Structures are given as C-alpha cells and as structure tokens.
Amino acid sequence: MTEPSVPLVRTILSCRCPRCGRGNLFNGVLSVHPRCPACDLDLRQTDTGDAGAVPIIILLGAIVGGMALWTEFRFEPSWWMHALLWPTVTVPAAIWLMRLSKSAMIAMQYRHRSTEMGL
Numbered sequence: 114m115t116e117p118s119v120p121l122v123r124t125i126l127s128c129r130c131p132r133c134g135r136g137n138l139f140n141g142v143l144s145v146h147p148r149c150p151a152c153d154l155d156l157r158q159t160d161t162g163d164a165g166a167v168p169i170i171i172l173l174g175a176i177v178g179g180m181a182l183w184t185e186f187r188f189e190p191s192w193w194m195h196a197l198l199w200p201t202v203t204v205p206a207a208i209w210l211m212r213l214s215k216s217a218m219i220a221m222q223y224r225h226r227s228t229e230m231g232l
C-alpha cells in the first residue's frame with residue numbers, strides 16, 4: 114500500500130486528490146474526475162453511494178428546519194421571505210457538505226481500501 118503523504122483533513126477540506134493533494138477531485142459541482150488530473154490516480158473505482166447524502170439530509174434538514182421555525186416565531190416574516198431565504202441557505206450548504214462528504218469518503222477509501230482502487 115502506498116503511504117499517503119497528504120494530511121487527511123487537508124485533503125478533505127480542499128477536495129483534492131487523496132494521493133497527491135494537488136489534483137482537483139471534482140470536474141463539476143458533484144461529479145468526480147475519472148482520473149486525478151495531476152497524478153493520474155484512477156478514481157473510477159471509488160464508490161461513495163448514498164452514504165454521504167443521508168447524514169447531510171438529516172443534519173441539514175434539522176438545522177434549517179429549526180432555523181425556519183425560530184425565524185417564524187421570532188420575527189413572523191411573510192411567506193415569501195421564507196420562500197426566498199431557505200433555498201438560498203439550503204442549496205449552497207447542501208452542495209458544500211456533499212462535496213466535503215464525497216471527498217472524505219474517497220480519501221478514506223484510498224487510505225483503507227487502496228487495493229480495490231487498483232493500487
């Protein structure tokens with residue numbers, strides 16, 4: 114097994130390749146490059162599935178739901194204010210958390226199941 118030289122937390126937070134730490138992991142909002150653009154690590158073998166989405170749905174739903182209730186009872190804004198505010202908060206937060214989650218799963222798979230990633 115190749116020992117990764119990049120710290121795990123930095124790899125996850127920067128959404129970079131788990132092996133070299135230079136290549137960007139994503140080639141879109143949430144789609145992963147098939148190979149690392151910097152070191153050519155084969156990323157097609159990674160499988161993040163739905164494991165990253167479920168905790169984010171639960172956590173973000175609880176936080177945003179709680180904030181919406183608190184805002185409603187505290188400030189009593191009109192309905193259109195809720196319709197404008199919560200998607201503006203929720204969509205970018207969900208995308209950011211999904212990117213971190215996918216990055217974490219790929220980094221952990223690289224660290225612990227690297228033989229299945231063709232290494």
Ligand SMILES: [Zn+2]
Nearest residue numbers: 130133149152
């Ligand atoms: Zn790389």
